[in-house]
Amino acid sequence: MIRTIRNLARLVVIMRTLGRHDALFPNEVRDVAPGLAGFARLLSAKGVPGRPGQRLAAALRDLGPSFIKLGQILSTRSDLVGEAIAADLAELQDKLPPFPTSEARRIIEAELGRPIEVLYESFDAQPVAAASIAQVHFAVVARPLDQQGPESPEDRRAREVAVKVLRPGIEQAFRRDLDLFRWLSELALTIQPRLKRLRPGEVVQIFADTVKMEMDLRMEASAASELADNFKGDSAFNVPKVNWDRTSQRVLTLERIRGIKVDEVDRIRAAGFDPDDVLAQASSSFFNQVFRDGFFHADLHPGNLFVNEDGNIAPVDFGIMGRLDRATRYYLADMLLGFLNGDYRRVAEVHFQAGYVPAHQNIENFTQACRAIGEPLLNKPLHEISIGRLLAQLLSVTEQFEMETQPQLLLLQKSMLTAEGVGRALNPDINMWELARPLIEDWMREHRGPEARVVDELEAIMNAFRTLPRVLRETERMATMLTENGLKLHPATIETLLEGSVRRRRRLMWSMWLATAVVVTALALVVG
Known part of the structure; x- marks a missing residue:
């Protein structure tokens, strides 16, 4: 009450x-x-x-x-x-008004357990950014006592950092409002049960999970570190380094990024860089995040994306990240390829195979709906085609086919639209997905070609072999339990259960050997 x-x-x-x-x-x-x-x-x-x-x-x-x-x-x-x-x-x-710098200093000292003068040689009084959850100050890390003396400008710049500090009391404020959002989602389903397909409770849970991650800055530090590892050796995409010694739940210290916002095209040209080269880098880095790694920065608006002094892309703010498992990446690749080739039947089949559209739906009708989305694209110049908008339109027709919301695709769709906006700002006459076409084609050959499918089948069989000992152990354990001190069953029932278990084991063994023979034969044909 x-x-x-x-x-x-x-x-x-x-x-x-x-x-x-x-x-x-x-x-x-x-x-x-x-x-x-x-x-x-x-x-x-x-x-x-x-x-x-x-x-x-x-x-x-x-x-x-x-x-x-x-x-x-x-x-x-x-x-x-x-x-x-x-x-x-x-x-x-x-963006919100900043909270007092004195409060930021107090939080840093409480979190890191040292005076701020020991942690940082200098700490800017004015924040450079103030958002709903945290604000950011520039600072310079203090030098160790054994490294005093003359210092080059390059060494000093290597100590420049950005310090992100959580707003005081933010956890309590979000906790109160999250309870309200859950209550409203429950009320909405009570008033209108047909809203269940849109999964309002799951929307609130995604919101809660996102906020929980953002309010633990160690998680953001971990995301930045993982993204940096994924692009190790790739100078075109520079993720700032984490200063773990000065990072905690409420404080995050990252390498300071100096650069030009990616949508400031005139400044990029004035710095001597070609916006088309920047666009190519942005395109390939986004493709690699989504398809190669399945881990992507989900908030790459121009305020979070810079062109650094070497002309390379440098992202910041890693609070919102997205993940795609391998099955989802395969679905996405097959679906996009089907649309671009005008193969709408294949697009529909991909949705049914992934289980996104229930099996009792009519595949012909869904094919027709896919055609209605894809056909208008074929009459447009390439640079006017938006893959993000295509995905949005596809998701918008889901209600009549009982397709449940796919949160990971919704986050990706938003990220695609944002990336396309960046691409249009750099050069409105170039489609960023066309720049990534060679990468897409190579990835498709490697992961969706005949050789890859054979490898997938072999992997599935190996996984089945790995689980076989566990299946056998469970069968023996259940048989022992039933015959010695388990449930009181009629002897005929026990005999039937055991006979069924033996038959299942035999079928499993024969199936695996047969599947292995088929796949090995197919592999030999492909290699030959």
């Missing part, structure tokens, strides 16, 4: 704020909740300028850090809010 009263009171404040910005959208909710639509119409202000998505972004900004983050999550859910609103929410800037 207390929870309900608390959340209802908070809901009143939210509704008033949304109404003041004309962001309640009574016409849009009329079919879902007619009573709520009438109430929303009463609260909504008139004549507020801007598109619906812009008005919603302004309201979320006024509601504070949790709602800013919620808006960023919703920007990946075009299936929930529509493409236009999702696009406007993607522009929602995560």
Whole structure:
């Protein structure tokens, strides 16, 4: 009861704020909740300028850090809010007034257990960025006592760092609002059960997991370190180094990046770099993150992407990262190839094989829906084709085919749109995916060609062989339990169970030997 009263009171404040910005959208909710639509119409202000998505972004900004983050999550859910609103929410800037530098210094000293003068030779009083969860100060790491004396400018610059500090009290604020979001998702399903397909509870959980990761800066440090390892030896994509000695749950110290924002094309040219070369680097690095590694920076807007003094790409802010398992990467590659080749039947088959579309759906109808999405692309110049928008349109037709939301694809789709925006800023006449075509073709040959499929089959068989001893042990254990001191069963039942177990073991052995013979024969044919 207390929870309900608390959340209802908070809901009143939210509704008033949304109404003041004309962001309640009574016409849009009329079919879902007619009573709520009438109430929303009463609260909504008139004549507020801007598109619906812009008005919603302004309201979320006024509601504070949790709602800013919620808006960023919703920007990946075009299936929930529509493409236009999702696009406007993607522009929602995560900026708040800074908290006092004295508080930042206090947090650093408490977290790292040393005076700030011992940790840093200098610490800038003014933050360079202040967001909903943390703010960033530039600093210079103190030199060890055994390394005093004259120092070159290059050595000093190597000690320059960016120090990220969590806002005080941010955990409590998010905890309160997360409880509200969970309560609202439960209420929405109670009022309108058909919303279950959109998995509002899972949206809230993804939001909660994202925030939890962002509020432990050790996790962000780990993400930066993993990304750096993935690009070790690749000078075209420079991930800043983590200073682990000055990193904790509430403090993150990274190598300072000096450079030009990736969308400042005139400055990039003035520095002597070709924007087309930068675009090629951005394209290949994004492809490698998604397909080669399955681990990608999911917030690569221009404010987080720089061209450094060597003309190479340098990302910052690793709080939001995405992962794709190998099966999802294969699905994505096959689906994109099917669209680009106009093979809509293959696109449909990929969805059914992945289990994204239930087997009882009509594959011919889904093929027709895929054609409706893909055909308009064939009449456009290559540089006007947006793979991110294609994926968004594909996800938007899911309701009629009972396709459950795929959170990992939604995050990727948002990242693709952001990457395409960067590409258009650098050169609107070049399609970044076309630049990555050689990489895509090589990856497809390596991972989706006949040789790769044979290797996959062999790997599956080897995995089956690895699990065989465990299956046999479990069978013997169950037989012993049943015959000695296990469940009281009729002897005929035990005999049937054991006979069935023996038959299953025989079938499993024969199946594996047969499959091995088939695959070895196929491998011989391919190699030969």
